[in-house]
Amino acid sequence: MAQKARLLIVEDEAAIRSGLVDVFVYHGYEVKTADNGDDGLRQSLSGKYDLILLDVMLPGVDGFEICNRIRQQDRQQPVIMLTAKSNDEDIVQGLTLGADDYVAKPFSVTQLVLRVQAVLRRSGIDEQSTREIQLSNGLVIDSQNLCAGDTVFTRREMDLLLYLAQQSDRPVAREELLARVWGYANHMEIETRTVDIHIAKLRRKIEADPANPQAIVTVRGAGYRLMLAGQ
Ligand code: CA
Numbered sequence: 001m002a003q004k005a006r007l008l009i010v011e012d013e014a015a016i017r018s019g020l021v022d023v024f025v026y027h028g029y030e031v032k033t034a035d036n037g038d039d040g041l042r043q044s045l046s047g048k049y050d051l052i053l054l055d056v057m058l059p060g061v062d063g064f065e066i067c068n069r070i071r072q073q074d075r076q077q078p079v080i081m082l083t084a085k086s087n088d089e090d091i092v093q094g095l096t097l098g099a100d101d102y103v104a105k106p107f108s109v110t111q112l113v114l115r116v117q118a119v120l121r122r123s124g125i126d127e128q129s130t131r132e133i134q135l136s137n138g139l140v141i142d143s144q145n146l147c148a149g150d151t152v153f154t155r156r157e158m159d160l161l162l163y164l165a166q167q168s169d170r171p172v173a174r175e176e177l178l179a180r181v182w183g184y185a186n187h188m189e190i191e192t193r194t195v196d197i198h199i200a201k202l203r204r205k206i207e208a209d210p211a212n213p214q215a216i217v218t219v220r221g222a223g224y225r226l227m228l229a230g231q
Pocket of ligand 1: 011012013055056057058
């Protein structure tokens, strides 16, 4: 019997919090909660959780700051932000700070459970097959240690790079990236921006001139293509 996945829910609204606890306990998770930002921050940094569900607006430290502090300590800790519905700025900020995903309130419980499962599953991407990614611009990325020299990557950024590297003979559409890297079966329009935001972050990290990308090129109408050494 596999060990139960441990989930931390940081949410100050009691009704939402208890609803989430019921749902995830029902789905076999071991669930702990925090009802304010200070407790949420302390528990988030404990390293005891497989995934953290993080509300943005909290009494005390807010969800963005908690996410930021988690990433300073642990780039691999899975985090899903609970953002206000259609607040694009919240979504962009959460993803920029390194959240793995977001779910907009009011959310569908089914969708949230699927997102949590997808983040935990890591999309089945085979990391062992691609330890080093050698880019056309000379950069060598260490996929095991999530870095290239002093430049560090989040788990999600690396999953994206690994998938693009495995498909480097062709451009990959946003929809395919959402399905294969994020695990989204059906996506909403805003979610394609998730891909664009992550690509922009990656370009700032791996391109000499992010405005004129050579390593991750945009193929009009087709998607993104990663250019490996020798291509
Ligand atoms: Ca709140």
